[in-house]
Amino acid sequence: xxxxxxxxxxxxxxxxxxxxxxxxxxxxxxxxxxxxxxxxxxxxxxxxxxxxxxxxxxxxxxxxxxxxxx
Numbered sequence: 001x002x003x004x005x006x007x008x009x010x011x012x013x014x015x016x017x018x019x020x021x022x023x024x025x026x027x028x029x030x031x032x033x034x035x036x037x038x039x040x041x042x043x044x045x046x047x048x049x050x051x052x053x054x055x056x057x058x059x060x061x062x063x064x065x066x067x068x069x070x
Contacts, residue, residue: 008057015042017059 008014015038019026029037051057 004061004063006059006061008059010055011042011046011057014046014057014059015039018042 006017008017018038018041026034026038045059046057049058
């Protein structure tokens with residue numbers, strides 16, 4: 001496992017990442033409510049973890065790499 005700090009230059013980039021990575025969850029939200037849901041969730045994240053002095057949004061991640069051999 002590798003700790004990683006994902007960085008987004010603005011809210012639009014952060015929301016775009018959230019929409020793609022969290023599809024298994026966001027696809028369960030009705031289409032007409034999805035944008036509002038994503039905005040609310042990302043807004044709550046930023047309230048708890050505000051952008052740095054340069055305005056960058058950081059998300060701590062752990063990346064798990066697996067190698068398989070036959």
